Amino acid sequence: xxxxxxxxxxxxxxxxxxxxxxxxxxxxxxxxxxxxxxxxxxxxxxxxxxxxxxxxxxxxxxxxxxxxxxxxxxxxxxxxxxxxxxxxxxxxxxxxxxxxxxxxxxxxxxxxxxxxxxxxxxxxxxxxxxxxxxxxxxxxxxxxxxxxxxxxxxxxxxxxxxxxxxxxxxxxxxxxxxxxxxxxxxxxxxxxxxxxxxxxxxxxxxxxxxxxxxxxxxxxxxxxxxxxxxxxxxxxxxxxxxxxxxxxxx
Numbered sequence: 001x002x003x004x005x006x007x008x009x010x011x012x013x014x015x016x017x018x019x020x021x022x023x024x025x026x027x028x029x030x031x032x033x034x035x036x037x038x039x040x041x042x043x044x045x046x047x048x049x050x051x052x053x054x055x056x057x058x059x060x061x062x063x064x065x066x067x068x069x070x071x072x073x074x075x076x077x078x079x080x081x082x083x084x085x086x087x088x089x090x091x092x093x094x095x096x097x098x099x100x101x102x103x104x105x106x107x108x109x110x111x112x113x114x115x116x117x118x119x120x121x122x123x124x125x126x127x128x129x130x131x132x133x134x135x136x137x138x139x140x141x142x143x144x145x146x147x148x149x150x151x152x153x154x155x156x157x158x159x160x161x162x163x164x165x166x167x168x169x170x171x172x173x174x175x176x177x178x179x180x181x182x183x184x185x186x187x188x189x190x191x192x193x194x195x196x197x198x199x200x201x202x203x204x205x206x207x208x209x210x211x212x213x214x215x216x217x218x219x220x221x222x223x224x225x226x227x228x229x230x231x232x233x234x235x236x237x238x239x240x241x242x243x244x245x246x247x248x249x250x
Contacts, residue, residue, distance in 0.1 A: 002034040005097040009044065011056055012104040017112040017120075023102070033093040037080060038063060038070060040092055057116040063088040065229065068164030071171070072117045073104045078168035078227040086166065086229045106171035109214045110178070123213040124165050124181065130209035131202035132185045134195050153191050160188035162230040172227035175216030180224040182210050183240035184232050190243065200247040207244055 007028040014021025026048075031040050038060050045055035061069040065086040072087055074080040080090045095101065103117065111119040149157075163184035170178050186203055189195030195202070218224075218237055225234045 002032050002093070004030045005033060005092065005095065005099075007031060007040075007095065007098070008100040010100065010102045011116070013056070013116050014105075014113050016115060021113065021116075023104075031092055033091070035092045036063065036088055037074070037090040037092065038088045057114070057118045059118045060088060065089040066164065068166040071106050071119075071166050071168060073106060073171055075102050078106065078171040079166075079229055083226070084229055084231055086164075089229075106167050108167075108170045108176035110176065111167060111170065119167075121165070121167050123215070124167065124178070126213065127178070127182060127206055127209045128185060131198070131205040132189070134189060134198065136194075136197055147193055149192060157188045157191040160184040160191070160232065160236055163188075163228075163232050164230060166229065168227040168229060169224035169232075170215065172223040173216065173218075174221055174223065175219055177218045177224065178210050178213070178215040179218040179237045179240070180228065180232055180234065182206055183236035186240050186243070187236045199243065203240065203243045203247050207240070 009026045009028050010023045011026060012021055013024045026044055028040060028044050031043065035043070038058070041056060041058055048055045059069045059071060061067040063070070065088060068086075070087040071079060074087075074090075079085060079087045080094075082090055082094055105111075105113055105117045105119050106121075110123040111121055114120050161184075163181060165181060165185075167178075167181070169180040170176050186206055189202060190199045220234075222234060225232065
């Protein structure tokens with residue numbers, strides 16, 4: 001049975017990336033514990049709107065843990081305290097009555113603040129544009145199982161393909177590294193026969209674009225794997241590094 005809780009929110013407010021931001025305190029009263037975190041923010045925003053105050057800006061779309069749009073740091077943890085959970089799927093029953101929540105945007109040089117909790121993640125789009133696709137002609141869709149793929153390779157590729165590009169890995173990494181995201185996007189294509197023909201160019205181009213966007217390097221902190229709502233393994237980073245070295249030697 002759901003119940004009501006009262007929370008104190010310390011929310012980062014910032015008009016844009018040029019302005020200086022700061023925390024503002026709000027009371028979230030009578031919050032139903034069956035609500036999601038974003039629904040709780042909706043309730044707070046409704047109250048702010050009725051008071052003729054500027055509502056809190058935050059990213060969202062599907063609210064089903066699929067699109068990768070939502071994201072914020074809650075009490076120092078990207079997407080909040082629950083593992084394998086996006087912010088939109090985090091429910092208020094995991095918080096205690098009277099608790100104080102510090103909510104801030106994903107912080108990285110490459111993720112400029114648009115407003116409040118909303119950040120510009122178009123750097124990810126440019127990395128995908130650099131090579132996260134298959135450009136060779138593959139003809140019509142083949143029949144199921146027409147192309148033989150070993151079971152271990154298929155599972156590896158599918159594990160990498162789970163990445164939704166939310167950016168939690170960047171927010172959790174002390175270096176603001178995007179290597180978990182990039183390695184997942186590279187690996188799920190490079191592993192399969194359809195994408196292996198462009199393995200070298202894809203790896204070099206996407207890593208180059210990642211560096212140009214200003215993301216940091218990986219120092220094996222494993223924070224990215226812990227924060228990832230889809231449990232992408234850091235083993236993909238190791239494989240990407242190997243492929244990058246081999247591609248440079250050819």
